[in-house]
Amino acid sequence: MSEIPIADGPMTDAPVPLEALMVHYQRADAIATEKLLNLLWPLLNRFFLSMPDSRSGAEDLAQETLLRIHKVRHTYRPGEPLLPWVYAIARHVRIDHFRRQRRRTAHEEALDGHELEQKADVSGGRSEESTGDLKTLLAAIPESQREVLTMLKVLGMTVEEVARTTATTTGAVKQKAHRAYETLRKLLERDRPPGSRKVAAAK
Amino acid sequence: MNCRDINRLLIAGTDPSAWPAEARAHSESCARCHDLLGLEFASAAPSQPAFSPAPGGVAQAVLKDLRPVTPLAGNGVLTLVLVAAVAIAMALLLAIIGAKGFPVMSNFQRIAFGAVLIGMLLVTAVAYVKRLVPGSLLTIPVRPALAALSTIFFCLVAWQFHRSYDIPMAAANLQCYEDGVLGAAITFMVGWWSGRRGFWKGNRAAIETLCLLSAAAALLMLTIHCPLQNARHVFIGHGGAFLTAIAVGIAARFYRLRKR
Numbered sequence: 522m523s524e525i526p527i528a529d530g531p532m533t534d535a536p537v538p539l540e541a542l543m544v545h546y547q548r549a550d551a552i553a554t555e556k557l558l559n560l561l562w563p564l565l566n567r568f569f570l571s572m573p574d575s576r577s578g579a580e581d582l583a584q585e586t587l588l589r590i591h592k593v594r595h596t597y598r599p600g601e602p603l604l605p606w607v608y609a610i611a612r613h614v615r616i617d618h619f620r621r622q623r624r625r626t627a628h629e630e631a632l633d634g635h636e637l638e639q640k641a642d643v644s645g646g647r648s649e650e651s652t653g654d655l656k657t658l659l660a661a662i663p664e665s666q667r668e669v670l671t672m673l674k675v676l677g678m679t680v681e682e683v684a685r686t687t688a689t690t691t692g693a694v695k696q697k698a699h700r701a702y703e704t705l706r707k708l709l710e711r712d713r714p715p716g717s718r719k720v721a722a723a724k
Numbered sequence: 725m726n727c728r729d730i731n732r733l734l735i736a737g738t739d740p741s742a743w744p745a746e747a748r749a750h751s752e753s754c755a756r757c758h759d760l761l762g763l764e765f766a767s768a769a770p771s772q773p774a775f776s777p778a779p780g781g782v783a784q785a786v787l788k789d790l791r792p793v794t795p796l797a798g799n800g801v802l803t804l805v806l807v808a809a810v811a812i813a814m815a816l817l818l819a820i821i822g823a824k825g826f827p828v829m830s831n832f833q834r835i836a837f838g839a840v841l842i843g844m845l846l847v848t849a850v851a852y853v854k855r856l857v858p859g860s861l862l863t864i865p866v867r868p869a870l871a872a873l874s875t876i877f878f879c880l881v882a883w884q885f886h887r888s889y890d891i892p893m894a895a896a897n898l899q900c901y902e903d904g905v906l907g908a909a910i911t912f913m914v915g916w917w918s919g920r921r922g923f924w925k926g927n928r929a930a931i932e933t934l935c936l937l938s939a940a941a942a943l944l945m946l947t948i949h950c951p952l953q954n955a956r957h958v959f960i961g962h963g964g965a966f967l968t969a970i971a972v973g974i975a976a977r978f979y980r981l982r983k984r
Contacts, residue, residue, distance in 0.1 A: 549792045555783055562778040584782050589925065591786045595793040596857050596923045606859030610923070613858075617926040655763055673735065680735060685859045688929055693865060698735045699728070702760060706727065709759040 539603045547594055558587060561607060568611050571675045572668065573660055574622075575615045582618055586611045605685035608678075612668075612686055658708050666701035669694055725750040730757045796921060799860070802853045806918040807845065810937070813914045814945045817907055824951040836880055837947055844873045844940035852915065852937050855930040856922025870936055870970075877943070878963065885953040893954070897961040900950050904965020907945040908938035912969075928977040935973025939966045 537545075537553075539560060545553030565586050569579035589610055597606050659667050672683045673694075680698075684691045725746040733743055740751070740761060751757045777783075796802065826834060851866035889896075915934045924930060946962045 547793050547795060549790045551787055551790060554786060554790060558778040558783050558786060580779075584779060587778060587782050588785065591789065593858070593923050593925070595921065596796050597859075598795050598798070598857065601859060609858035613923075613926045658763070673737070679737065681861065685861050688855060688858075688860065688862060690862045690865050695735055699731050702731045702734060703727075705763070706756040706760055709763075710756055 540599070540601075543594075543597055543603050544599050547597065547599075561587065561590070564604070564607070565611055568608060568676065569615065571671050572615060573656070574619055574664075578618065582611070582614055585618075586614045589614060602682070602685070604678075605682045608672075608682075608686040609688065658705055661708055662701055662704045666697050666704065669697040670701040673698060727754060727757055730754075730760075734760075796857060799850070799853050799857070802856070802919070803846075803849050806853060806915060807849050809914045809918045810845070810849070810911050810941050813910050814907065814941060814948075817910060817945060818949055821903055821949055823948050825946075825948050828951045828953065833880075833884055836884075837877070840873055840877045840880065841940070841944040841947060844870060844877070845937070845944060847873065848933060848937035848940045852919065852930065852933040853922075855927065855933045856919045856924075858923050866933060866936060870940065874943075874966070878959065881958045882955050885955040885958055887953045889952060889954060893957055896952060897957055897964070900946055900952075900957070900961030901964045901968075903949065904942040904946045904962060905968055908935075908942040908965060908969040911938040911941040932973040932977040935969050935976065939969035939973075942966060942969055 537556075539557065542553045542557040542560070546557050562583060565583035566579055569575040569582045575582055586607075590607065593610065597603065659671065662670070668687065669683055672678045672686065673680070678686070680691050680694050684694045687694065725744075727750075730747060730751055733740075733747055740748070743751075751761055797805075829837070847864055847869045848866060851862065851864070854860035854862055912934055915937055919930070919934075922930065943962060943966045946965065950958075950962065952958075
């Protein structure tokens, strides 16, 4: 575990790493807490906005995550990277949100007798017709693969950070990413016009 | 160089301009890779300001409830506490129902079964502790590891246990099944108590892993308890309790998610 420089006294205005702010938060330092909440807010918003099934209620989910972080702040261990810990909690909030939505949709379906909406639509995603559109392509790959790919490519996380966030091994993350790329290749090949396919094959 | 190698480079996050010449040549000649590289993943990122204050309501709620907390102990300490608590609970249960299995085993059987079962217990205990702490890095995939160790266990049983007994086996199977389920239930409660400070809300993976730990503890307890060296009995009675605990864990994790 890496050592984090942590002053014994209260926080000052100097820039401090997130991990050090978290340690001060655990010690009930109000200035550090406020600073940390303000720094985490845009990161959490970005996290939820980048996932199709949590895009519609990103702000609410980010708020819920901050409150949940407050409740379980003792589970952060000084010296560990903070962002995977934060994103892991955010991921649980997102899964809970998805479960709630599924239950609500199932309930509405039972009342109205309507067809269950498509998962992407349940989650607030818009139906995008244009083929080759990245969001459409991402929506077409399985959820677990999409989640890994989004974290790696859209949020710019490392393989280890994704493994920590999703509570899996780095090997499992790499395998999911491999599969996601293969699925994307197949989708891109399917969407390619027949003429260009021949040209590509001739190349 | 092939498409899989390109995948590896993409996963590693290296910039295509820094790729080896063979990789660049492949990505230019292969239409599938060329298309994939053309995807602008960054375009899917939401445009967000680097800094924006958290809503006042949340900040106020947090600040109002601000008090010092003690961080969780390290993984090693938590695992030790958990294993010790489970061992004490199992020892108490064995003191009541008897430990007749180990005395009738050969030295080889004691070592082989002991190593496999303790391995199962440790793998699941470590995984459970890591599940309780968000952002932990799993180094061993718990389900495949448990599947491999339990396969070794049951292969050892099939190889070593060939005795027949002049007793009603159905009743013996049921008795061991019940004892095993009881052992698993006790382990579950002890495990939950040991990890009660961990991250629980919405964390179904922790419940599932705790069930896997309970299954491993039940199998260990039954192996120490039961003197019957009959493979069919172990498969039905002991294996039944083991699989029941695992099934409960898997159901707890996936039931609501898949329910329509």
